[in-house]
Amino acid sequence: MSKQIIYDRIARLYDILDLPFEHFRYRPVRMEMFDGLTGDLLDAGVGTGRNFAYYPKDCTVTGIDLSPSMLGRARSRKARLGTAVELFEMNVLEMDFPDDSFDSIVSTFLFCVLDNQHQQAALEQLRRVCRPDGTIHILEYAISKNPWRAFIMKLWAPWVRYAYGAEFDRNTEQYLDVAGLELVEKQFLYKDIIKLLTVRPA
Numbered sequence: 001m002s003k004q005i006i007y008d009r010i011a012r013l014y015d016i017l018d019l020p021f022e023h024f025r026y027r028p029v030r031m032e033m034f035d036g037l038t039g040d041l042l043d044a045g046v047g048t049g050r051n052f053a054y055y056p057k058d059c060t061v062t063g064i065d066l067s068p069s070m071l072g073r074a075r076s077r078k079a080r081l082g083t084a085v086e087l088f089e090m091n092v093l094e095m096d097f098p099d100d101s102f103d104s105i106v107s108t109f110l111f112c113v114l115d116n117q118h119q120q121a122a123l124e125q126l127r128r129v130c131r132p133d134g135t136i137h138i139l140e141y142a143i144s145k146n147p148w149r150a151f152i153m154k155l156w157a158p159w160v161r162y163a164y165g166a167e168f169d170r171n172t173e174q175y176l177d178v179a180g181l182e183l184v185e186k187q188f189l190y191k192d193i194i195k196l197l198t199v200r201p202a
């Protein structure tokens, strides 16, 4: 099933299903992820707009997503919060933006959704639209090294695959080099299961 169909199907339940995770796990992580980002900012795979509350005040923000239903939710949230963000229905694999359009790019839980064969192409697109001195923040899941936590994640995996088309172990780092990107820093922001990759054009 295509990712667009999966997200059009889950859109109306997305925020409700994720509420406990958003509250206890994601909020502080999102806040930290925007630290230091400036200028023209792209939120790739913007979803229902759960990053809106954390955009730095001085950034000019553009959000893209493949799913019209997720974008519909993002538009309602934009109106509710008064967020200054331009939203476009667009595939990260075929972005319409000219080269070097953005100073900062974030993707939160997008790469765990993208199939392995699309990881490199998506990274290449982020590099293309990122200015040479720009910064890209990629927030992703990783499988825990703790056996008990890893066991719980494996129990969740079939649901996450069905409901979100996502996997916990995409290992996006392995495609950075070949996509022309350099890993500046890898930090875990929640236990050893949510990691922030800071990358820049090589």
Ligand SMILES: C[S@@+](CC[C@H](N)C(=O)[O-])C[C@H]1O[C@@H](n2cnc3c(N)ncnc32)[C@H](O)[C@@H]1O
Residues within 6 Å of the ligand: 003, 004, 007, 044, 045, 046, 047, 048, 049, 050, 051, 064, 065, 066, 067, 070, 090, 091, 092, 093, 107, 108, 109, 110, 113, 114, 164, 166
């Ligand atoms: C797990 S959700 C994350 C949403 C949001 N970033 C967040 O942190 O809550 C993944 C999002 O990526 C979008 N998506 C999946 N494949 C995409 C693609 N190829 N191009 C753009 N967006 C995509 C989905 O429609 C969905 O809204």
